[in-house]
Amino acid sequence: CPLFAYRFLNRAAQKIEGDIRSDGSIAKPWRLSTMQQVEDFKTIIRILPLWSTSIFLGTPLAVQTSMIVLQALSMDRHIGPHFKMPSGSVIVIVLLSTAISLTLIDRFLCPVWQKLTGRSPTPLQRIGLGHALTILSMALSALVESKRLKLAKANHLQPVVPMPAVWLFPQLVLAGIGEAFHFPGQVALYYQEFPVSLRSTSTAMISLVIGIAFYLSTGVINLVQRVTEWLPNDINNGKLDNVYWMLVVVGVLNFGYYLVCAKLYKYQNVEGVDVNSGSADSEK
Incomplete structure (x- = not known):
């Protein structure tokens, strides 16, 4: 030797x-x-496990974005006697929910959190809340789709189910609130932990996650169509609720993986941590 x-x-x-x-x-x-x-390079390697959890967090949201349009097409989209909501506009609910939630979080929730605990919510805590809310959104999507399928079968599989499209709004609101937590939390974490020479790269990590998640969602949908009969051309003959329950299981497993990564992770840029947030060790 x-x-x-x-x-x-x-x-x-x-x-x-x-x-x-x-x-x-x-x-x-x-x-x-x-x-x-x-x-x-060592800093990037340390943060990659946490970053990888965001991919499987964005994939269910991408699948939901694709499937929600098909659900809206098969539901009653009338709002009032003279207005019919376009099916593609349902996604706007997520954007509105995210915008409103960001304002409430920054102006109300964070100050209240700081008064009660003596520290601001950390990036890892924000991301964790985003994981939990996304899982709840997928579970609510499964329940709503189960109700829609029951009505479709009761009405002999008519193209349009006598169920208002506003039933889709709560799950989209939850998804928007989750995005308001985990996306800013990821930006804060990467910008804080990445070295100065890679600050521009840190802000691009979110775009990379979104791109990979949407590509992966296409693969998930294709895989489900090949392996199962849950997603036929007519979703009234399928089992879209099973797809959402599958995403719930994937989300729970990914959330457990995130908790392990967050527990083992130690802040490298301690000076970048908010003094009111405490040290990394106090968060753990």
Whole structure:
């Protein structure tokens, strides 16, 4: 073993010497990394497990976004005697819920939380609440779809079920509130923990998560269509509620994985933590 270590170190030294010119400059700088680059890479590796949980958090939301339009098409979308809501506009409820929730969280919930606990909610706590609310949204989606399917069968599988589309609003409101918690929490976490040289990369992590989640949701839908009969061309003949229950199970497992990652994670940029939030150890 000592002989092997000596040979390894000798070869490494010769390799480094070969990359240095006679004037002291580096001939192949891309083969050598500074200490700061190594530490930056280690920071990214530490946060990747937490980041990966966001992918399986965004995938159920992407599936819900796709399926909710089909549900709205098969429901009564009239609001009042003279207005019929377009099926694609149902998604706006999520955006409105997120915008309103962000205002309430920043202006009401966070100050109340700080008065009661003496600290502001941490990014990990915000993300955790987002996980829980997303799971509740999927469970409520499954219950609403079960009721819709019962009405569809009772009315001999008519194309439009005599069920108001406003039944879809509560689950979308929950999804919007969840997004108001976990997306800003992720931005705060990545911006706080990433080194200064990678701050621009930290803000792009959310866009990357959303892109991967939507691509993955397409694969999930295709897989369900191939393996099961839950998603036929006519959802009145299918079992969309089972798809939502499947997403609930995936969400619960992913939430457990997130709790483990959050428990084991230790803040690297302690100075970036809000003084009112306490240290990382106090959060754990």
